Amino acid sequence: xxxxxxxxxxxxxxxxxxxxxxxxxxxxxxxxxxxxxxxxxxxxxxxxxxxxxxxxxxxxxxxxxxxxxxxxxxxxxxxxxxxxxxxxxxxxxxxxxxxxxxxxxxxxxxxxxxxxxxxxxxxxxxxxxxxxxxxxxxxxxxxxxxxxxxxxxxxxxxxxxxxxxxxxxxxxxxxxxxxxxxxxxxxxxxxxxxxxxxxxxxxxxxxxxxxxxxxxxxxxxxxxxxxxxxxxxxxxxxxxxxxxxxxxxxxxxxxxxxxxxxxxxxxxxxxxx
Ligand SMILES: NC(=O)C1=CN([C@@H]2O[C@H](COP(=O)(O)OP(=O)(O)OC[C@H]3O[C@@H](n4cnc5c(N)ncnc54)[C@H](O)[C@@H]3O)[C@@H](O)[C@H]2O)C=CC1
Ligand SMILES: O=C(O)[C@@H]1CCC=N1
Numbered sequence: 001x002x003x004x005x006x007x008x009x010x011x012x013x014x015x016x017x018x019x020x021x022x023x024x025x026x027x028x029x030x031x032x033x034x035x036x037x038x039x040x041x042x043x044x045x046x047x048x049x050x051x052x053x054x055x056x057x058x059x060x061x062x063x064x065x066x067x068x069x070x071x072x073x074x075x076x077x078x079x080x081x082x083x084x085x086x087x088x089x090x091x092x093x094x095x096x097x098x099x100x101x102x103x104x105x106x107x108x109x110x111x112x113x114x115x116x117x118x119x120x121x122x123x124x125x126x127x128x129x130x131x132x133x134x135x136x137x138x139x140x141x142x143x144x145x146x147x148x149x150x151x152x153x154x155x156x157x158x159x160x161x162x163x164x165x166x167x168x169x170x171x172x173x174x175x176x177x178x179x180x181x182x183x184x185x186x187x188x189x190x191x192x193x194x195x196x197x198x199x200x201x202x203x204x205x206x207x208x209x210x211x212x213x214x215x216x217x218x219x220x221x222x223x224x225x226x227x228x229x230x231x232x233x234x235x236x237x238x239x240x241x242x243x244x245x246x247x248x249x250x251x252x253x254x255x256x257x258x259x260x261x262x263x264x265x266x267x268x269x270x271x272x273x
Contacts, residue, residue: 001150002143003031004093007063009056009078011036011045014097015069017126021155023048024128033059057085060092065147068096068106072273075101079109089113093144095151097121099171100269103137103164115141117148120167120175121156130156133170135163172262180258185210 008015011034019032029049035056036042042052053059060066060082066089070078075098082089089112096106097119106116117140121132132152136145152158161167185206192202216228233239 001025001027001154002147003028004064004147005031005033005062006065006067006151007033007035007053007056007059008067008069009035009060009082010069010071011038011041012069012071013123014121014125015067016045017123017130018067018069018097018121018152018155019045019050020048021125021128021130022151023050025154027154033063035059057082057087060087060089061085063092065093065095065151068094068098070098072098072100072269075105075273076109079106083110083112087112093117093147095119095148099175100266101273102270103135105270105273114139115144117145118164118167119148119152120170121152122174122176122178124178125152125155128155131174132156132158133167133174134158134160135167136160168263168266171266172259176262180255181210 008019011019015034019034022032023029030051033051033053034042034045035053036045037054039054042054046052051059056078066082068075068078075096089110092113092115094106094110094113094116095118096116099120101118103116103118106118107113110116117134117136119132119134121130124130125132130152134148134152136148149158149160159170161170188206189199189202192205193199197205213228217225220228229243233243
């Protein structure tokens with residue numbers, strides 16, 4: 001993979017997952033700079049061998065790639081400071097991982113930026129099992145498009161979306177969804193420990209079953225999710241008893257409503273920040 005100097009503006013949960021995932025692939029730490037007002041975070045990253053810089057503009061000016069990893073609520077303030085500091089983005093790749101911040105908004109906030117990619121990653125990038133949706137305007141330089149794709153492919157799977165509006169759905173399907181799975185596993189762990197199992201054993205039973213189920217899905221693309229579920233559900237057996245409860249509480253509709261709420265919040269954020 002081509003190696004460029006990358007400046008992460010924001011060293012929080014998502015940036016950390018990407019950076020540590022990249023380091024595991026052998027990406028040179030000296031090519032990564034993290035900017036964050038939190039000194040403890042900079043100290044942590046320095047211990048990982050990457051460069052740190054409290055001043056966003058200084059780091060951004062020196063980097064080939066600027067990856068914006070601050071909360072959407074702060075994006076305008078952060079970008080305005082970069083612009084006011086006369087950072088010239090005209091020969092840089094700008095990547096934003098922020099939910100709900102459109103390309104048009106980014107271009108307005110960074111007028112000198114012409115090569116901008118939106119990426120919706122997720123935190124499993126930390127264990128090289130991330131899923132990232134990417135969107136860029138058709139005018140994006142192919143070399144930079146390839147770099148952005150390779151960067152996230154180093155820490156998981158990637159897919160490009162044709163329309164920017166699809167990034168809302170990507171956010172619901174993969175950006176936020178690790179939390180859906182954690183919630184289900186959390187509820188299962190609580191139920192199992194309530195039955196007298198210790199946390200560690202309950203977690204082992206649940207995490208391995210979740211991993212196994214995911215690998216069954218990945219390694220059997222020709223088998224539908226419905227069939228995979230039915231193959232566990234012996235007629236009149238234990239699984240059917242559990243699935244009946246899920247059906248009584250209309251889990252499918254609840255999941256659909258949760259995904260729609262995620263999309264609506266992403267759309268709302270696009271009007272707010
Ligand atoms: N957490 C996740 O699973 C995902 C997050 N994202 C997006 O990533 C972005 C960051 O989210 P998280 O990492 O979860 O948030 P976070 O709160 O963990 O990290 C944000 C970081 O930005 C830093 N920061 C605040 N002001 C700053 C400034 N002026 N300059 C530089 N850094 C500054 C904070 O100190 C913090 O470390 C958001 O836009 C979010 O939408 C996207 C996909 C998944
Ligand atoms: O919850 C959020 O807004 C961010 C974006 C996707 C996952 N976390």
